Amino acid sequence: MELSVAQWLLVVCLVAFPLLYEWSVSFKYFCKMAFYNGWILTLAILAIPICAVRGRNVENMKVLQFMLLHIKYLYGIKIEVRGWENFNIKEPYVVVSNHQSSLDLLGMMEILPSRCVPIAKRELMYAGTAGLACWLAGVIFINRKKTDDAISVMTEAAETMLKEDVRVWVFPEGTRNHSGSLLPFKRGAFHLAVKAQVPVIPVVMSSYKDFYCKKERKFTTGKCTVRILPGVHTKGLSSDDVPELADRVRGMMLEAFSQMSSERPGKGPGGVH
Ligand SMILES: CCCCCCCCCCCCCC(=O)SCCNC(=O)CCNC(=O)[C@H](O)C(C)(C)COP(=O)(O)OP(=O)(O)OC[C@H]1O[C@@H](n2cnc3c(N)ncnc32)[C@H](O)[C@@H]1OP(=O)(O)O
């Protein structure tokens, strides 16, 4: 049997791909990240018609959560959650969490409370099917290049939280940060909580360094711990108290983050061996 050029090319690709995948850490990293984004865009195609039945509605966040929950199994990432009891608050609240990478989506979906929507950069709205799915799920988009616009969207969010019993998830670092610490916090999340007079619940995801590093192009299987910290109340606080509130919450999160880093597998007596 004679093979055509195209068939030969296909055979070479089929052989080369798994070999490259196993031999090159970088190639593996790119494949895993490409699949991650591609898979989310594909899942969004399924989510869109389901969400569209309700129209733009925060309840649709449950659909996205359900769609994304299995991804941790595809990537062999074990997520351990501590502090569930701190989410046992009936009233709305603002969740603030550290932001290391787009993989945060996995930890977020693992613990996302009901009727809770994230605040996201406006660019995400244009990320094809994922953007439309986010819009249908009530994700709040802010334009980071226009501070006044971002502030007015967040002020409106404070009213919506109370009127429609909605919780909001904010990444107060304002951008992804994989440095192994926390960036200075932007204050929007805390203004939002103070305006609505609702608690701030800090969430800390442990460092991904053992299994994921963008700089080194490393992406293996691994374990991540997500800690939900006790809520910080804002009743009676005014906008003058925001800087102190933001610093206090960042301090709590930094302490938890450092503690979790020292518990990393194989690191120190408290670690999981
Ligand atoms: C199946 C498909 C699934 C698809 C996936 C679904 C899941 C998607 C998940 C997506 C996840 C995506 C995740 C993501 O996309 S993360 C990226 C987007 N998120 C954020 O940026 C959130 C955090 N940012 C902030 O809080 C910033 O402060 C904002 C953006 C608001 C302004 O930033 P900016 O850098 O422009 O200005 P500034 O911070 O210097 O502030 C200037 C001044 O204004 C004051 N100020 C601030 N706010 C308020 C306020 N509300 N009321 C009154 N005042 C306010 C502030 O204190 C300061 O004053 P002073 O303190 O210096 O005196």
Ligand SMILES: CCCCCCCC/C=C\CCCCCCCC(=O)OC[C@@H](O)COP(=O)(O)O
């Ligand atoms: C037809 C248009 C096709 C567009 C294709 C776009 C590809 C994007 C594919 C899938 C979207 C995956 C959704 C992942 C959501 C995670 C969001 C995220 O982590 O955003 C980063 C943002 O927090 C901070 O941004 P910067 O670190 O400041 O930057």
